[in-house]
Amino acid sequence: MKKISQVLNWLSSLKIAILLLLLIAISCAAGTLIPQQESNQFYYDSFNNNPLFGLINGNILILFELNHIYTSFWFLLLLTWLGLALAVCSFRRQLPILKSALSWIDYKSxxxxxxxxxxxxxxxxxxxxxxxxxxxxxxxxxxxxxxxxxxxxxxxxVIGRLGPILIHLGMILLMIGATYGSLNGKTIERFLAPGRSIDLLNNNEEKELTIKLQKFQIERDPQGRAEQYRSIVKVIEPNGNDEEKEISVNYPLRYKGLTLYQAEWSLSAITIQIDSSPKLQIPIKPIPELGEQVWGTIIPTKIGGENQILLTVTSELGPVTIFDNDGRSLTSLSINKEAKVKNTSIKLINIIPSSGLLLKRDPGVPMVYSSFAIILIGGSLSIIxxxxxxxxxxxxxxxxxxxxxxxxxxxxxxxxxxxxxxxxxx
Known part of the structure; x- marks a missing residue:
């Protein structure tokens, strides 16, 4: 019994708790510095030639689970240890203090x-x-x-003696909620063009929700820089119920445990007409070799695949710049304008932007929010x-x-x- 008591005293000591908090804080800082949940190849490519702090390469990152810190074995062990220390401290120290405060002491002399x-x-x-x-x-x-x-x-x-217990309880609940959310939460990032949708499946691989992008708009300042992105999305349930709402940066949609954020924007396609052809919607993709926000595609101007040209664009407002095989700029096309390129008539109908949507489902959020409330109440009571x-x-x-x-x-x-x-x- 004496050894057990010594172990419990060591577990609940203030020095151990401070050390655990310090290690958890350092781990969280590392999780902010190192990209998380990427492919193994990403870490090999990013850190083998340029090791972190000159020491930590991709192999070491993956070996010590630094590529998914918040769900790693050692990080969960630190959280469990801190939670156990807080629980032991509450039972061995704070509860007896509360019990003593509630009992009446009768001084007779x-x-x-x-x-x-x-x-x-x-x-x-x-x-x-x-x-x-x-x-x-x-x-x-x-x-x-x-x-x-x-x-x-x-x-x-006397109620002030309840404050430390509530703080410990809130911190334990916070760690449980954050851990549960990390292990069971889902994060999906997709680019959708207006009219397109994404289906979300439940654990049984059955369709649970459909997210459809109705409209997407980019607001720009007078210099043409993007200031705000707005999407009108419709959430559709299999039973036919739906909800439509506008989301923008810092104003997400929350729906039955799902949070939908407006995260980014991109360009997905251009619609052109070549000579007397029908309107052609051609997908475009980023070309990082030409710039940070440059999209484009290569198309032939003849039926046999001859006379290829490169079309590039930097904004949904246009223009589209056309280059030949040698990289020489041939012309620029604005929306609803037409030009002759290598004896071929090309007309730009429109440029289709896509909305970058970030979907998060975190089942630990209710526990996390509850823990914040408990900690705030406990902190307020502790002042008394x-x-x-x-x-x-x-x-x-x-x-x-x-x-x-x-x-x-x-x-x-x-x-x-x-x-x-x-x-x-x-």
Missing amino acids: PRQIAKLSIAQTIQSNNPSKSLENFSINLKKQGWDVKEREGRIAARKG STKKIWVLHEKEKSLIYIGCLSNRNLSGLSKELPKFITLLNN
Whole structure:
């Protein structure tokens, strides 16, 4: 039993808790610095030639699970250890303190009161009447009073002792919720063009929801820089129920545990007409070799695949720039404009943007939010001082003994002592 007690004391020690918090904070910082949940090849390509801090290459990152820190074995072990330390601390320290605060201590002799941090002896002509008036006034001020013959015990702010327990409970619930969300949550990022949709499947591979993009708009400043992206999306359930809402950056859609964010924008296709052909919708893709936000495609101008040209575009507003095989710029086309390219007539009908949507389903969110509320309540209660007062008089003497204790702000309580003495003398 002694060894078990020593282990529990070590587990719940403040030094261990601070060390665990420090390690968790460093791990979270590393998780912010290192991209998470990418493919193994991504880490080999990114870190083998340029190791992190000159030491950590892709192989080491994957070996120590730094590519998925928040779901790694060692990070979950740290959270479990901290949760266990908080639970042990609450059961072995905070609960006994709360129990002690709720129990009444009956001081029966002046010597016991004289040993308190704050104590005073006063003269009274009518001690019984003084104690009666003092009890009445304390009750009016919100004190919990217990009276016995010739003595009074009073306390106030006992609920403050509940604060640390609630903080520990909130932190444990926070770690459980965050861990549960990391292990069971889903994150999907997709680019959708207006009119396109994405189906979300449940654990049984059955269609649970359909997200359809109705409309997408990019708002730009006078210099042409993107300022805001807005999407009108429709969430459709298999039973026919649907909900339509506009989302934008910082204004997501929340629907039955699913959060849909407006994350990014892109260009998905251009619609052109070559000579007298029908309207052709041609997909385009990013060309990072030409710039950060450049999309394009290569098309032939003849039926046999001859005379290929490169079409590039940087904005949904256009224009489309056309290059030949040698990389020379031939012409630029604005929307609804037509030009001759290598004896072929090309007309630009429109440029179709796509909305970058980020879908997150985190089942741990209710627990996380609840934990924040519990921690805030616990922190607020912890500010409250627990104060206790004892008063008694000796029948043989006309003396009243008063003593006070407080778990914090003892100097503030000592400044209240003259007020208590005044109440006794009234």
